[in-house]
Amino acid sequence: MLTSLFSIALGAVLVENFIFNKFLGICPFLGVSKKVETASGMGMAVTFTMTIASAITWLIQHFILDRFGLGFMQTVVFILVIASLVQFIEMALQKMMPALYSSLGIYLPLITTNCAVLGVALLNIQNDYNFIQSIVYGFTAAIGFTLAIVLFASVRERLEYSDIPKSFEGLPIALVSASLMAIAFMGFSGLKVI
Amino acid sequence: MAKNFKVGEMFKSGILTNNPVLVQTLGMCPTLATTSSVENGLGMGVSAMVVLIASNVVISLLRRVIPKKIRIAAYIVIIAGFVTMIDLLLKAYVPALSKSLGLFIPLIVVNCIILGRAEAYASKKTVGASFFDGLTMGLGFTFALFIIATVREIFGSGTFLGHEVFGPAFEPASIIGMAPGGFLVLGIIVAVIQIIQRKKKEKKEGNA
16 A cells, blocks of 8 residues: 555656646746746645545546536636635635645636646546545646746756856746756656655 | 727737747647647637637627636636637547547647637627637647657657658658657747847837
8 A cells, every 4th residue: 555655646746747848837837937936836835735635526527426427527617726726825814824825826827727737636536546645746747847847947047147048048948947857857867656 | 889909910919929839838738738749739729719719709798798707717708619619520520630639629629729719808809809809819820730740750760740851861850750849849940039029129119
């Protein structure tokens, strides 16, 4: 049991990193990675949402959709659940943890259209994970996302001060750096817990 | 209905000057994930275009009915409905394509191009204009995916739509077809576009 959880975690963080291997969550990865501070804020907000979303969508799939034969409604139901969950988290944080809210607040609405959240919910079902595995997968995949975006933001902070060809300024050089980081992450492929 | 939009101009804007992927850099996830082969790229482009046109038309029809406060949720439900239809249609008629696109078909729901057009265009304009907006933006998306996929398939596996291009002596650089190649090719294409834009601007300033 523990080994399977560990292997899920290892896979989600390093081997099949959401950004560099699965291409999920690229929009925030490119959009909010100009500073390490905002990147880690985004990472934390995503981690929070993805973990809770994994748990809730798993419960809905198994206790509502499967039970009543409504599997075809999966996409519609999941995206609605995620959208309302994000709203709910926003309100709850505002009430209970205003300090955390003021640092994460602006990222929360962006998360609704982050494909990593819907992606992880669908992958949990596709991979036939059980409840605990789903939560672990959601949490660790988000950790992988955070790792990628924070590393990338530190690279981009350096890029600000370096001399780059004019046509590569902005997005192109960011994409090329992401490509090099993806090559580095390919080094983890084959890492497995036996 | 008075024609308050120019179709020709919209085509030019959607495909070239305001291309959703290459100029506005929206919808990056499917762009990178499905362009390892031309077939997948076109499949993704066309599926997203169909959803975009349908959702644009429906949202434009309902633009006076949907309350302002919950409009985003309403748009998402409409889009998700069409995505489910496309998903089921692909599964029934082209199961191979549906399998290779996999997760990215349901993920069309969170493609920011579609929600972006709904919010910025379809919720304010007439049905006809929204239809053409969906068509041109969808074509622009498909066009961008086609270009990226062509480069990646030719260099990454030496083929174009499954046909060999260079003959058996060509050693494909398989990394272009893998994840890092996606970032690299997109980066270089965006850089080329920036060169063209800068040249155009310089020319304009030179004339003035």
